[in-house]
Amino acid sequence: MNEDIDLEKLEQATFRTANQDGLTEFWMGLMIMAIGLLLVNPVFVPYIALIIIFQVAVTERIKEKYTYPRIGVVKLHDESEIPSGVAWITFAIILIVAISAAMISIRVDHEIVHLIATWAPLLVGVSFLKPAAYLVERSGLKRYYGFGLATVILGVFVFLLPLQHPAVGMSAFMTLSGGILTLAGITSMVHFIRKYPVLETEVGGYEQEE
16 A cells, blocks of 8 residues: 555656656646637637647757756656546537537537527536546646646636627636646746756756755
8 A cells, every 4th residue: 555655655756757848838828829819810720730640749958958967767657547537528518518519610500509608608618627637646736736627716707807709708718727827837937947057067968956
């Protein structure tokens, strides 16, 4: 029993170390923002495509320049399974239905579609509690609950706004939620760089300041 607890804590510590540069939150935030902007203007389709195509390459370049010189190369073991379960399936269904309803409501004047699109920010805001709980489980950091709580509050706020069209509400919710996550990622990166300064040695290499 003790070995299982120690292993779990070790995995959480490794996850925290590998993701303390904030890049995970940054890219997730950008993607959520892009989806929100896409709801009001299809011109942002290339923006999403660029994130998907270049995210891995750009992340690796950033890590090579800022992360690895400070903490070394931290690699997590590859997970063989995608997070699953009733809660994850429910989250995926709510997200797909909400975004689809918001997009369809722009072109189709249907009462049910508009009703779903109107409730979409609130439903998605609550459903974001699942990813937040997952990150808490993986990292051991309860601060991720803050993002889940923020999305719930934001969802309620947008839902109560007297908007002319429900798609605007969903777009605003996704854009603001993504913005919160992106800002959190940038803040984590700035804190990480300040916490682990790198000093150049006389032979041209680098060493971490103790």
